[in-house]
Amino acid sequence: MLENIIFDLGAVVLEWKPAAIAERFTADVQLQEKLVSGVFTHQDWLDMDRGVLSEDDVVDRVVERLQLPVASVRELFTITRESLQVIPETERLIEEAYNAGLNLYCLSNMSVENYAYLQPRFDFFERFQGIVISGHEHLIKPDPNIFTLILERYSLNPASTLFIDDSAQNVAAAENRGIEAVQFFGTPACYERISTRIQTI
Numbered sequence: 001m002l003e004n005i006i007f008d009l010g011a012v013v014l015e016w017k018p019a020a021i022a023e024r025f026t027a028d029v030q031l032q033e034k035l036v037s038g039v040f041t042h043q044d045w046l047d048m049d050r051g052v053l054s055e056d057d058v059v060d061r062v063v064e065r066l067q068l069p070v071a072s073v074r075e076l077f078t079i080t081r082e083s084l085q086v087i088p089e090t091e092r093l094i095e096e097a098y099n100a101g102l103n104l105y106c107l108s109n110m111s112v113e114n115y116a117y118l119q120p121r122f123d124f125f126e127r128f129q130g131i132v133i134s135g136h137e138h139l140i141k142p143d144p145n146i147f148t149l150i151l152e153r154y155s156l157n158p159a160s161t162l163f164i165d166d167s168a169q170n171v172a173a174a175e176n177r178g179i180e181a182v183q184f185f186g187t188p189a190c191y192e193r194i195s196t197r198i199q200t201i
Contacts, residue, residue, distance in 0.1 A: 001160060001201060002102065002160060002161075002162055002180075002197065002198070002200070002201045003102065003103060003156075003157070003160040003161070003201075004102065004103045004104075004105060004156050004157075004160060004161040004162070005097050005102050005103075005104055005105070005161070005162045005163075005164065005198075006104075006105045006106070006107050006150065006156075006161060006162070006163045006164070006174075006179075007090075007094070007104065007105070007106050007107075007128075007164050008106075008107060008108055008109075008141075008163075008164060008165040008166060008167075008170070008184070009106060009108035009110060009118075010084070010108065010109070010110070010166075011166040011184070011186070012087075012090060012164055012165060012166055012184045012186075013086065013087060013090045013091070013094070013106075013124065014084045014085065014086055014087065014118070015083060015084060015085050015086075015087060016083075016084065017083065018035075018036050018039075018040035018041070019032070019036055020083070021035075021040070021076075021079055021080050021083050022035040022036055022040075024079055024083070025075070025076050025079055031066075034066055035066070035076065038062065038065055038066050039058075039062055039066075039076070040080075042065075044057075044058045044061050044062070045058065046109075046140060048111045048135070049109045049110060049111055049134050049135055049140050050134055050135065050138055050139065050140045051111070051112060051134065051135035051136060051137070051138045052138060054112075054113070055077065055111060055113040055114075059073050059074060059077065062076075080114075081114060081117050081118070084114070084118060086122055086124060087186070089186075089191055091124055093191060093194060093195065093198075094124050094127050095127070096195060096198055097198050098127045100198050100199070100201060101201075102198065102201065103129050103156075104127050104128050104129060105128055105129060105130045105131070105132070105150060105154060105156070106125075106128045106130070106131040106132065106133075107132045107141070107146065107147075107150050107163070107165075108131075108132070108133055108134065109134045109140045109141050110133050110134060110135060111135045112133070112135040112136060113135075114135075115133045115135065115136075129154065130150070130153065130154040132146065132149060132150045132153070134146065137149060141165070141167070141169075141170040141173060142167070142169045142170045142172070142173035143173070144173055144176065144177055147163075147173060147174055147177040147179065148177065151177070151179075158177055158178035158179045159178060159180075161179050161180065162179070162180045162181070162182065162194075162197060163179045163180070163181040163182070164181075164182050164184050164194065165181065165182075165183065165184060166183065166184045166185070166186075167183075168183055171183045182194060182197075
């Protein structure tokens with residue numbers, strides 16, 4: 001029987017569109033491509049999410065790597081944070097699951113700085129009984145240890161837990177830990193699938 005749902009944040013609860021962020025930052029198409037590859041999908045970003053690099057560290061590295069002014073890179077990071085807006089359909093899904101009596105949790109690859117910015121700004125965080133942020137734990141999905149961590153910290157039975165994430169790798173890692181998992185696509189069919197699962201409890 002389903003008792004718990006674990007939500008990813010980026011591209012599930014919150015908008016996460018690196019290409020759109022780059023477009024907002026600059027009209028230069030070549031620079032847009034460099035920002036996606038040299039910032040958002042770069043190892044430094046993953047290390048920031050893992051909490052082994054600070055945002056200041058990454059800003060300095062981007063300045064050096066892309067030869068951009070410090071002020072411009074800091075503006076990029078500000079634009080990035082501002083772009084992380086709640087997805088209304090997912091917020092409604094969270095409310096549906098909460099009203100159904102399910103225990104809700106959050107497991108996200110996110111930097112300490114981005115989480116500190118976002119957490120006070122959105123009411124949906126109050127619906128989570130537990131939150132695991134990679135930057136605090138020095139672990140990132142799909143490392144199986146971060147799934148073990150959330151299960152053990154909140155005494156969750158994997159067989160009674162549903163995990164929702166946009167990454168196929170993360171979904172596979174959860175399933176390998178015995179957790180039921182759904183890859184999130186943001187489509188009506190995807191929302192319907194999750195809603196139906198909630199209604200079957």
